Amino acid sequence: MKALVQSAYGGPDVMGLQDVDRPTPGPGEILIRVRAAGLNPVDFKTREGKLRLVQRYRLPIVMGNELAGVVEACGDRVKRFVPGDRVFARVAKERLGAFADFAAVDEAFVAEMPDDLDFTAAAGVPLAGLTALQALRDELKLKPGSRVFIPGGAGGVGTFAIPIAKWLGAQVTTTASPRGRALVERLGADCVIDYTIERFEERIGDMDGVFDLVGGETLVRAFGVVKPGRKVVSIAEMPEPQTALKDLGRGYGLAALFWLASFRLRRLARKHDAHYRFLFMHPSGAELAELARLIKDGVIEPVVDRVFRFAEIGEAFAYLEAGHAKGKVVVQMSEP
Ligand SMILES: NC(=O)c1ccc[n+]([C@@H]2O[C@H](COP(=O)([O-])OP(=O)(O)OC[C@H]3O[C@@H](n4cnc5c(N)ncnc54)[C@H](OP(=O)(O)O)[C@@H]3O)[C@@H](O)[C@H]2O)c1
Structure with missing residues (x-):
């Protein structure tokens, strides 16, 4: 599968799209076919090494903090989801992995997407x-x-x-x-x-x-x-x-x-x-389900500024890093 891999700490040249193995969901984890992933300032701050005191990664690592997609498979002991469910998540900080065709995510961080939201709008919600x-x-x-x-x-x-x-x-x-x-x-x-x-x-x-x-x-x-x-x-x-x-x-x-x-x-x-x-936010599937209800009730209307293709993710980073986004910046993975 394609994934955005960070190989060192530094500028844009330490990350690139690579072919890597598809992750295998462990017990309590869901394998998600990622349809879109949101960008956040934490992505470039992590790449630059600014958060090393808080979170130290063993590199190389697949980058990305939030996603929306479809459940492809479930590991043992997964109770709330079945293949085919449309879901979104702020993934584990220790593991990342949202900028990829597939991601394995702890069930506790995942919620069902609101029905009438598309993947690009949903991907920018969790973080x-x-x-x-x-x-x-x-x-x-x-x-x-x-x-x-x-x-x-x-x-x-x-x-x-x-x-x-x-x-x-x-x-x-x-x-x-x-x-x-x-x-x-x-x-x-x-x-x-x-x-x-x-x-x-x-x-x-x-x-x-x-x-x-x-x-x-x-x-x-x-x-x-x-x-x-x-x-x-x-x-x-x-x-x-x-x-x-x-x-x-x-x-x-x-x-x-x-x-x-x-x-x-x-x-x-x-x-x-x-x-x-x-405040350093924490992932939570239960709280994400509350946000999904607020979206369904029309309280929150997710604002997407720009959508980039996965192949253009370097440009998406540059756009967000310029600091003028109005709402969220999202990358869209190719159709399955
Ligand atoms: N601690 C945590 O858990 C956590 C979680 C999420 C985000 N964050 C941090 O929170 C910050 C904001 O994140 P974000 O995703 O909202 O960033 P963002 O989308 O990149 O924010 C860009 C927006 O900020 C506006 N802006 C820039 N300078 C401003 C100023 N001096 N006064 C008012 N508005 C200004 C820009 O408006 P103009 O272009 O019109 O000037 C632009 O619309 C980042 O530092 C991020 O790392 C931390």
Whole structure:
């Protein structure tokens, strides 16, 4: 089968399409014929080695974090799926493997696709959708009437975060350039600030929470817009001790390293009487099934910016790496 293989850490030239053996599903695993796979910034950050402290891979490895496809075969003890089911998944972080004609995935990470979604739309849902759900519902605990600030609303995660925050009953303020304004308004943002000409802290304050998708200076300034005692959750900056202990299930060694790395941000948070949290999302078939219901009910409408053929996956990476995607970037595998 064809697969995108990473052979070293570095730039685009360390990855390429190769012929490799089809994986065999182990107990509790499903073999999926991949019809489409979503791209995410984590794909190029992994390739560059930026996440080596969090996840170290034995190379070469088949890349790719999320997919949609059809169940081809089931390993022993698989209970919920049968061959022919249309499914999607955020695959295991330790194993990857979504950029391939076939992938073996733990049943616990898989859910049935919504009936009227096509494979390309479904492939872009799992990673960004689960991240938004886990951040807004489980970390920020948004409730009806909460006021949330989501900088960077027009990208892959933002286009899930806005409708999910609205579904939770929150009032949503986001930032976008003129290129993204119409999209975030269509998704339900109540207030859109053009980050290219305005400083958001001059327009807003007293937020019940921030979900930061941008990092850097944006995150630094965001501490000033939350109410005392509230949380700023980032997915784009520096991990902190809870990232190691809660999200990664790792020990105090890594937590201590993250304590040091996040010292400046935590001190800044304290100065504003706020809390800093860096969330590392986790795969979950059960939560993906919740997202499938929200899609079926029309709460979430997956936004696909561009679809590339599998042979063009290098171009798909370059497009996403440029940092201006509006919604998700997806590659489509050939028809079986
Ligand atoms: N920790 C986790 O578990 C986790 C999970 C998912 C994603 N992430 C991280 O979260 C970040 C966002 O991911 P994504 O998939 O949404 O990325 P993405 O799709 O590449 O985001 C691109 C969008 O960001 C907008 N943007 C860029 N700079 C901005 C700024 N300063 N202010 C407001 N908007 C800005 C761009 O708008 P314009 O082009 O119009 O400027 C573009 O529409 C990445 O760093 C990713 O690695 C982390």
